[in-house]
Amino acid sequence: MTYSISEVAKELNLTVYALRYYDKEGLMPFVERTPSGTRLFKDSDIDALKIIQCLKSTGMPIKDIKGFIEWCSEGDSTLQQRYDMFLERKAAVEAQLAELNKTMALINHKCDYYMTALNAGTENIHKNDKIGNF
Amino acid sequence: MTYSISEVAKELNLTVYALRYYDKEGLMPFVERTPSGTRLFKDSDIDALKIIQCLKSTGMPIKDIKGFIEWCSEGDSTLQQRYDMFLERKAAVEAQLAELNKTMALINHKCDYYMTALNAGTENIHKNDKIGNF
DNA sequence: ATAATCCCTATAGTTAACTCTAGGTCAAGT
DNA sequence: ACTTGACCTAGAGTTAACTATAGGGATTAT
Numbered sequence: 001m002t003y004s005i006s007e008v009a010k011e012l013n014l015t016v017y018a019l020r021y022y023d024k025e026g027l028m029p030f031v032e033r034t035p036s037g038t039r040l041f042k043d044s045d046i047d048a049l050k051i052i053q054c055l056k057s058t059g060m061p062i063k064d065i066k067g068f069i070e071w072c073s074e075g076d077s078t079l080q081q082r083y084d085m086f087l088e089r090k091a092a093v094e095a096q097l098a099e100l101n102k103t104m105a106l107i108n109h110k111c112d113y114y115m116t117a118l119n120a121g122t123e124n125i126h127k128n129d130k131i132g133n134f
Numbered sequence: 135m136t137y138s139i140s141e142v143a144k145e146l147n148l149t150v151y152a153l154r155y156y157d158k159e160g161l162m163p164f165v166e167r168t169p170s171g172t173r174l175f176k177d178s179d180i181d182a183l184k185i186i187q188c189l190k191s192t193g194m195p196i197k198d199i200k201g202f203i204e205w206c207s208e209g210d211s212t213l214q215q216r217y218d219m220f221l222e223r224k225a226a227v228e229a230q231l232a233e234l235n236k237t238m239a240l241i242n243h244k245c246d247y248y249m250t251a252l253n254a255g256t257e258n259i260h261k262n263d264k265i266g267n268f
Numbered sequence: 269a270t271a272a273t274c275c276c277t278a279t280a281g282t283t284a285a286c287t288c289t290a291g292g293t294c295a296a297g298t
Numbered sequence: 299a300c301t302t303g304a305c306c307t308a309g310a311g312t313t314a315a316c317t318a319t320a321g322g323g324a325t326t327a328t
Contacts, residue, residue: 114217
């Protein structure tokens with residue numbers, strides 16, 4: 001089973017432009033072509049693109065993802081590098097989660113702050129808060 | 135107690151350039167100046183900057199944050215808008231957390247995958263995985 | 269009083285990740 | 299045969315959020 005670039009774009013929720021950009025940047029050296037040059041995506045290509053999206057969502061830049069893709073095609077000699085990379089990504093995501101949770105706490109505090117102010121009809125209700133407005 | 139721009143930059147872990155950029159974009163209309171034009175930051179200004187950083191970390195663009203700052207200086211008539219905005223930000227952060235948790239699950243799976251492969255000395259150990267390599 | 273160090277503005281440059289346009293090929297339908 | 303619509307490449311344009319530079323003023327240390 002193969003898919004056209006627009007089918008893949010729809011499936012992965014990104015644009016045809018973005019997919020061609022990824023290809024140009026070396027993220028998809030494995031995608032085959034028809035004799036006339038049209039890309040033919042296999043299921044395994046879509047799986048790989050999902051990993052690429054995952055790495056992107058950890059905040060990894062495209063150039064670094066390209067490095068990973070290159071390691072993949074170099075075979076077992078790069079297993080250690082790839083493992084280390086995923087450990088690093090795991091740490092990065094953990095840091096992001098910690099950060100986001102802090103953000104969430106502050107946002108929740110502000111929701112409370114404005115709910116109280118709305119009920120009182122004025123922000124002045126918080127003027128004497130020990131903890132401060134922020 | 136007041137602080138110079140470089141003191142604030144150090145405290146909030148951002149650059150002097152960034153702070154001046156925020157000011158230029160209208161995020162800090164409340165910061166006062168000496169007669170010769172040097173910015174003097176108060177503690178409350180630093181608190182406000184922390185909120186700005188919080189909003190930024192929810193993915194809110196600077197132009198929208200500026201809108202919030204404007205609401206703040208318009209007083210109690212904008213309490214509802216500000217409350218709604220924070221509810222929206224809360225939803226955005228919840229979505230980001232859900233997304234990051236999905237990412238984390240995939241990363242963890244990959245960590246396992248590479249750990250097993252490293253122990254076996256080859257990625258071929260996964261060739262017959264039901265779930266697939268990705 | 270002069271050098272160093274901080275501050276300022278205005279404006280130009282940078283970077284990543286697309287996004288779009290122009291100009292062209294190709295396969296299918298009528 | 300010809301139109302339609304999806305595909306292609308090369309390359310220009312976009313956007314956000316800084317980042318840096320140039321040129322100049324004010325304050326502090328020697």
